Amino acid sequence: MTAKMKYKVASLFSGCGGMDLGSEGGFEFLGKKYPELGTKIVYAMDFDKPITDIYNSNFSRKCEHVDIRKLKSEDMPEHDILTGGFPCQSFSVVAQNPKRLGYKDDRGKLFFEMCRILKDKQPSVFVAENVKGLLSANEGETFPLILKEFEKAGYWIKYKILNASHYGVPQKRERVFIVGFRDQAAFERFEFPVPVTEADPVPIAKIVQACEEVEEKHFFSQKAVMGMANTKHAKTMNKGRAQELNAPCNTVGAHLAKVSINSTDPVLKINGRYRMFTPREVARIQSFPDTFLLTGSRTVNYKALGNAVAPVVMWHVTKKIIQALEG
Numbered sequence: 001m002t003a004k005m006k007y008k009v010a011s012l013f014s015g016c017g018g019m020d021l022g023s024e025g026g027f028e029f030l031g032k033k034y035p036e037l038g039t040k041i042v043y044a045m046d047f048d049k050p051i052t053d054i055y056n057s058n059f060s061r062k063c064e065h066v067d068i069r070k071l072k073s074e075d076m077p078e079h080d081i082l083t084g085g086f087p088c089q090s091f092s093v094v095a096q097n098p099k100r101l102g103y104k105d106d107r108g109k110l111f112f113e114m115c116r117i118l119k120d121k122q123p124s125v126f127v128a129e130n131v132k133g134l135l136s137a138n139e140g141e142t143f144p145l146i147l148k149e150f151e152k153a154g155y156w157i158k159y160k161i162l163n164a165s166h167y168g169v170p171q172k173r174e175r176v177f178i179v180g181f182r183d184q185a186a187f188e189r190f191e192f193p194v195p196v197t198e199a200d201p202v203p204i205a206k207i208v209q210a211c212e213e214v215e216e217k218h219f220f221s222q223k224a225v226m227g228m229a230n231t232k233h234a235k236t237m238n239k240g241r242a243q244e245l246n247a248p249c250n251t252v253g254a255h256l257a258k259v260s261i262n263s264t265d266p267v268l269k270i271n272g273r274y275r276m277f278t279p280r281e282v283a284r285i286q287s288f289p290d291t292f293l294l295t296g297s298r299t300v301n302y303k304a305l306g307n308a309v310a311p312v313v314m315w316h317v318t319k320k321i322i323q324a325l326e327g
C-alpha cells in the first residue's frame with residue numbers, strides 16, 4: 001500500500017462491486033472525475049459465483065466466493081473500514097422485555113454476521129447500505145434494534161436516506177446509509193454529503209444508447225404493446241413506467257431481465273417504440289463508468305447492477321468519512 005493509500009477497506013456482500021468502486025474512487029462518470037480517496041480494498045466476498053465473476057473481471061484483487069456464514073473473521077485481513085449492504089428481507093421483532101431482533105428465515109441472520117465481524121475486527125468505521133423500507137419494517141420496530149446491535153458492537157452511529165439523483169446519478173434511488181465510528185470525535189465530525197444536483201438532476205437522456213447500439217431483443221413486441229393498451233394501466237403507462245427522458249429514472253431493481261411492459265419496472269419509449277433498458281444503460285443509471293465490464297449473461301448483469309450501490313453516491317459518503325477521520 002502506498003503512502004497515499006491510508007485506509008484499508010474490507011467489503012462484505014460485495015456483489016459486482018458498486019460499493020467498492022465508490023469507496024476507492026479513481027473513475028469517471030458522465031465526464032466528471034471521482035478521484036481516488038486514499039483507500040484500498042483489501043478484502044471482498046460474495047456467495048453468488050456469476051456475480052463474483054463480474055467483480056473479478058473489473059478489479060485486480062479477487063472477490064472471494066464464500067458464504068458469510070462460513071467466513072471466519074480471523075481469515076479476513078485487518079482493515080480500517082468495513083462496508084456491506086446486508087440482505088434483510090425477513091427480520092421479525094421478538095416480543096421480549098426489552099424487545100430484540102429475530103429472523104423469519106435465513107436471510108435475516110446475515111445482519112448478525114456483519115455484527116459478528118465488526119465485534120471481532122473492530123475497524124474504525126463501518127458503512128451499511130440498505131433499502132429505505134428498513135426504516136419502516138415491522139411498523140418501525142426493526143430499525144432501532146438494528147442500530148442498537150451496531151452500538152453494542154462498539155460504534156457511534158449516524159444514518160440518513162440518500163437519494164442518488166441528488167449526487168449526479170440519473171436515478172431516483174433512495175437508500176439508507178448507516179455509518180458507525182468507534183471514535184466519538186470522528187463520529188461528531190462526520191456529516192453526510194450535501195446534495196450536489198438536487199435542483200438540477202441528471203436526466204435519462206444523458207445515458208440512453210443510440211438506436212443502432214440497441215439489439216432488437218430489448219424491444220417489446222407489438223403484441224405485448226397492444227395487450228398493455230387494453231389493460232387498466234394504459235392511461236398511466238407513460239407517467240408511471242415509460243420514463244421521462246428529461247428526468248432521472250425511477251429505481252432500477254434486480255429483476256429487470258424479466259421486466260414486462262405491464263409491470264411497474266421502468267421502461268423506455270423512444271420514437272414510439274417501447275423497450276427495456278440494456279444492461280449498459282442500467283450500469284449508467286447506477287453511475288458505473290463505461291469502462292466497467294459487464295461479463296456473463298444479461299440476466300446476471302441485470303441482477304448484479306440492480307442490486308448494486310451507486311458508486312458515485314458511495315464515493316461522496318466515503319469522502320466525508322475520510323474527512324471525519326482526519327479531522
Ligand SMILES: C[S@@+](CC[C@H](N)C(=O)[O-])C[C@H]1O[C@@H](n2cnc3c(N)ncnc32)[C@H](O)[C@@H]1O
Binds near residue numbers: 047307
Ligand atoms: C445488495 S447486494 C450487494 C451489492 C454490492 N454492495 C454492490 O454495491 O454491488 C447483496 C449481495 O449479498 C450477497 N449475499 C446474499 N447472501 C449471502 C451470503 N450468505 N454470503 C455471502 N453473500 C451473500 C448476494 O449475492 C448479493 O450480491
